[in-house]
Amino acid sequence: MKTLKFKNGDEMPAIGLGTWKSAKGEVAKAVKTAIQNGYRHIDCAATYGNEAEVGEALAEVLKEGIVKREELWITSKLWNNSHKKEDVLPALKQTLKDLQLDYLDLYLIHWPVAFKPGVAFPENDDDYLSLEEVPIIETWEAMIDAKKEGLTKHIGVSNFSQTKLEDLIKKTDDIPEMNQVELHPYLQQNELIEFCSKNNIHLTAYSPLGSGDRSDEMKAKDEPSLLENKVITTIAKKHGASPAQVIINWDTLRGTAVIPKSTNETRIIENLESTGVKLDEDDLQKIAELDDNFRYVTGKFFVTKGNSYKDIYDEE
Ligand SMILES: NC(=O)C1=CN([C@@H]2O[C@H](COP(=O)(O)OP(=O)(O)OC[C@H]3O[C@@H](n4cnc5c(N)ncnc54)[C@H](OP(=O)(O)O)[C@@H]3O)[C@@H](O)[C@H]2O)C=CC1
Numbered sequence: 001m002k003t004l005k006f007k008n009g010d011e012m013p014a015i016g017l018g019t020w021k022s023a024k025g026e027v028a029k030a031v032k033t034a035i036q037n038g039y040r041h042i043d044c045a046a047t048y049g050n051e052a053e054v055g056e057a058l059a060e061v062l063k064e065g066i067v068k069r070e071e072l073w074i075t076s077k078l079w080n081n082s083h084k085k086e087d088v089l090p091a092l093k094q095t096l097k098d099l100q101l102d103y104l105d106l107y108l109i110h111w112p113v114a115f116k117p118g119v120a121f122p123e124n125d126d127d128y129l130s131l132e133e134v135p136i137i138e139t140w141e142a143m144i145d146a147k148k149e150g151l152t153k154h155i156g157v158s159n160f161s162q163t164k165l166e167d168l169i170k171k172t173d174d175i176p177e178m179n180q181v182e183l184h185p186y187l188q189q190n191e192l193i194e195f196c197s198k199n200n201i202h203l204t205a206y207s208p209l210g211s212g213d214r215s216d217e218m219k220a221k222d223e224p225s226l227l228e229n230k231v232i233t234t235i236a237k238k239h240g241a242s243p244a245q246v247i248i249n250w251d252t253l254r255g256t257a258v259i260p261k262s263t264n265e266t267r268i269i270e271n272l273e274s275t276g277v278k279l280d281e282d283d284l285q286k287i288a289e290l291d292d293n294f295r296y297v298t299g300k301f302f303v304t305k306g307n308s309y310k311d312i313y314d315e316e
């Protein structure tokens with residue numbers, strides 16, 4: 001399996017299992033199925049509300065000897081309500097407790113946006129803290145402490161634009177090792193890939209299949225389907241593969257990690273098997289032409305006090 005190599009020699013499997021929206025009662029089975037079928041990388045987050053059940057599945061596969069802890073790569077993310085320096089380690093310790101682990105492989109700042117402690121999801125401007133009140137560097141220094149304490153092997157960020165990364169890199173010697181962002185054929189992130197590559201920051205592609213199971217209120221009217229895109233389905237047919245396999249394979253060819261979510265056994269297996277697809281130059285050219293700067297997870301829900309849309313994404 002393809003991996004992303006870190007400075008200390010650690011290797012992150014390029015394809016992981018996403019767990020956002022994986023319902024309680026289903027997520028443990030999905031994680032167990034994935035690991036039984038060769039996945040070694042699981043993407044979690046405190047805000048997904050299902051880490052305790054993911055933890056039950058991890059405990060089972062470890063106890064049954066299906067894998068050893070050191071063969072797994074477990075990522076989780078610090079939620080936006082725990083950005084104050086005194087809140088970072090307690091949040092991470094809660095995640096470790098829920099996941100029934102002693103350490104994470106990777107811990108990410110989920111968004112460059114801060115809520116007041118205790119706010120799960122903001123309802124009005126008063127629920128936010130501005131970046132002046134809790135600068136990213138304050139949160140980042142606590143992330144560095146978490147790494148020093150051995151609670152996580154690697155640290156990084158998520159949903160960071162190039163500007164946000166540049167700001168942070170200026171202020172620290174211990175720079176993020178990962179930026180997890182939305183990335184797929186409609187949002188190819190070419191400039192961010194180039195910037196991250198120059199700065200030795202890995203990228204993980206989230207919502208790689210277009211996040212079709214988001215709630216209706218999170219969807220834009222008439223948003224385009226990625227899995228039904230004509231170019232993708234034609235390439236899939238040509239290779240006897242599924243549209244999802246074409247996209248996942250395209251991600252790994254571009255050197256990023258990719259974390260498709262599924263709770264369906266057939267699709268979980270299918271997604272990992274995408275490594276067998278052999279995309280050619282013509283396929284890659286046609287996929288390159290689909291780039292449209294289109295986001296499924298817009299982050300517009302975080303545009304408020306101290307955060308404009310431009311602050312998050314460098315765009316209007
Ligand atoms: N850092 C961040 O801010 C974010 C991180 N993420 C992470 O990225 C992961 C993936 O992104 P997500 O938004 O969940 O969406 P994805 O793009 O992975 O799409 C998930 C949807 O695709 C379906 N699906 C999965 N495999 C296939 C297949 N082979 N063929 C057809 N349909 C398929 C799933 O259905 P089914 O389950 O029925 O198979 C589900 O409806 C998340 O789960 C989360 O871990 C996501 C968003 C934001």
Ligand SMILES: O=C1CO[C@H](CO)[C@@H](O)[C@@H]1O
Pocket residue numbers: 020045047297
């Ligand atoms: O990872 C994610 C999925 O869920 C959240 C919304 O509920 C998003 O904020 C986030 O990007």
